[in-house]
Amino acid sequence: MTKLKKIPTFQTEQEERAFWESHDSSDYVDVSKARRAILPNLKPSTKTISLRLPEGLLDSIKVEANKRDMPYQSLIKAWLAKEVQESRG
Structure with missing residues (x-):
């Protein structure tokens, strides 16, 4: 196995995002230890x-x-989720 590269220290989340968008994580992380x-x-x-x-x-x-002792908005969400799931098959 090749030696892993050291992950740099990032000043911002944006800087880190840009780094990972342009680098292969397998050069930096041993996924077998995940x-x-x-x-x-x-x-x-x-x-x-x-x-x-x-x-x-x-x-x-x-x-x-x-009747179900739940908020009406939660009931609406549950009904919508059930209908969508059933329509998918």
Whole structure:
């Protein structure tokens, strides 16, 4: 196995990003010693949207969410995720 190169010290994240975009990480990192990373507090990024719903529909959704003891927005997300997953096959 060839000797690994030393990873330089970076002043900024932008500088580090530019470095890794132009260098092969296999020259710097021994992947045979890699370990699986566990990131328990990592949450998927979300984006706020505005959605107009008829008041009666929103009221019905809130009633259903209340029956399930969950926020109505979480219920809407769960329903949307289920429908998207089912439509994929």
